[in-house]
Amino acid sequence: MKKELIVLTLFLSNIFYCYSNTVSFPTINNFISNSYKDTTFILKEKDSSYYHKIYIEKNRKSNYYKLLTNFKFSKGDLEFINEYYKLFKKRSAPVKKFNLQNIVKEWLPLYKYKDKYYLYAPSDWGNRKMITNSLLFYWYLDGPYPCILTSFSKINLNHYKLTSKDFFDNSDVYVKPAKLSIYIIDLKKNISVWKYWNKKGEYRYGLFVSKEHAKAFDIVVNYCKESKVPEFDFDKIDFKKLLNEK
Template structure:
């Protein structure tokens, strides 16, 4: 009886590995799953994706704006409500796109949660700061920029969404701007 269960288990493992291959070509599955949860209504998995051609890798690495016309309407609304003139700022050379980093076993990683609101991103252009989170795409018009030091930049920005004003501060932890910390202030509170 034990041999039968062992054979069934081996067959299931083979089928699962084989089902994750592409183009009818057998590929060894090297994905290590830290957690898999499956219920009648949801599926949740935590794994490390090393394949840079994977759709999961692209979803994390790419900062795509799915609805540029929605963002433009939001910018127009912000400009009208606050009687602003959009100004193009001469910004110094530094990274302009940010994803949240998490720490696991002393290694940093980015996370693609099933809860899209937790996948917070920031992108900076010469006139706007665009955030992407639970509320979707939210552009902020930059109303003031200040280079506080060689390693720190401060942006004051306004959004038409509830006439919201925020201060974004970006700090470099090294001389080459390779390690970045970005946080924002909203009504005196700080979010990292």
């Protein structure tokens, strides 16, 4: 019973922090860019009942920046998290607090297109990351998904190591890794390479930027009001080269 009360206290402390910053999460269809003469369209498809466009958003006042950088939990998100907590408790999952050593907490993915890096407003929303002192959140279309931090260490100014555990069955072993290294390759803009390991020891990479530096980059917007559409196919990033250069 004492152990369960400790877990409850730690978890509710995270929930209280998030709830104090709660706002309703808007839908993607509320964010249509204004028309500008310098807008670069990558794709335009239109008929009497269908309008799909992929374009580069350069207006820093665009609502897309507000949407991408909104990490506040909605009421629905908190309900999901509460259900996760019940499962944590049922499975006796240990929730501990770690000193995060001033690491950036909220991250957005970066993508490469024609030798430039961009943020991305996808058709199917998701792929952001958030680190708290006890949980590692992965954002999907239906909301945040928490994994429990099992270790955290700062190797040096540019390198952090984390391990986390997914206490729920899921076949996507890469998205929620067993081990993660975060390499800060640009301290000024807080750009980082994330190297994920799964339980089998296989790994892959991702490029991220802190929420606070999101406006340093234009956004590739994949917009279709009528339906979900295939995601834009960005260029491949040579992550090993990035790490070697830094």
